[in-house]
Amino acid sequence: MAILEYYAFEAGAHSTDDAKHNYRILARKSFRDFIYQSCGYDPANAVPSLWQPFHDRASLLHNTVPEGYFGIFHAIHDLFITLGQNGIHTDQSFVPDISVGMAWSKHWLSISGDELYGARIKYDHDYPSCYAQAKSNPQEPWAYPEMALGAFKKWFREDYIRGGKLTGYLSLQVKKKDLPAPFANAALTALGLSANAPQIEQRKRIA
Template structure:
């Protein structure tokens, strides 16, 4: 048999990057690039009941002959999975994504190894989808290009950064670019920027108040305006170009101290998240994750 593809082990919380259903077969790609099928989609390929896939998942750690054989098929191709699926939350709903490696092992089992439970449909589909064919099929159906793809959850940050990266005049800094490390850290914790979660707006407002109250213009020289644009699919783009403040580079040290000790350390970031929760634009679970992601960070010590 052809080699099964390997599903990479990610340390980041995974999300669904792209998903589609074709002829009752639910499929998609996770944020680490792993193609997957839903339980119902996998069952349809194998020609079996949806409940049979659920039974395999529930018994994954057992010594049932079928489970033992599926594990053996995986090991033949150098694969092991502690669980047969990845649990993901998409639009507030929890679902199970079965990676392509597991799918092909189960499909191979029902094609050749299931005894009286062998399925002709499984045999036909395995012949069509063995090796990389399933992976390539899913990529094609969802329109995913693994060579030139920005994962969906990073796309909005990527698109915003591409518009502001060189927009600030030489000798000055802008808030969005300066807090990019924070946005990346949040993304690695599973919290991604979108049109309703724009932390640089909050940072910019509080920093501007500090700049004025501390009369920092007298210390570092005046701030100036630059054109800040949002990607055209953001609601904020209706008022593009927007005039935003940028500050003398000589004030960077003060900004970083203020950001560490005041915005994060003194609770302004937590207050921002609280307002988002009250406005129902951010789930409380996400806000709690964002706060806890900074709880043990060196910048708070």
């Protein structure tokens, strides 16, 4: 690059138009590569590596929920995207839809959801091979009647996220050492919860 720059601009009579042209092309490419690297974008791979686990799950689960029903993973995709846009990406160590599904199932039973909205059903749910959970494929989570989707969205927003269940889930993952505390706290910040929730701290090892 330095040699090309010399012949393009500093070689006086030896400077050539071809050298200037080639230098500008290389300079633009270097700047473009710098921007791509800063953004985590790989032009040879349309899906950045940090987004790949979520992308693989979304692709694998496309159209797997029976018509007329919704699955938890699909219903909370905005959570995955919000976290990812803030640099907090999901993988096999951070699968919030499991926690959400368990909490919603408990709530469903408490309100007699089958009587209110119709019976929930099981469906096949596979994890991508890059997930440890794939060893027990297929999973059989619940799918819920679409009539209950509005109620789920409200419960998810008011009860799970703002009501403390998400904070509890993250705290448990940190306690189990599945997640680092800074990751958990960054998730709370991304969702606007840090002001009302205590900072999650990593347990110190006792010597």
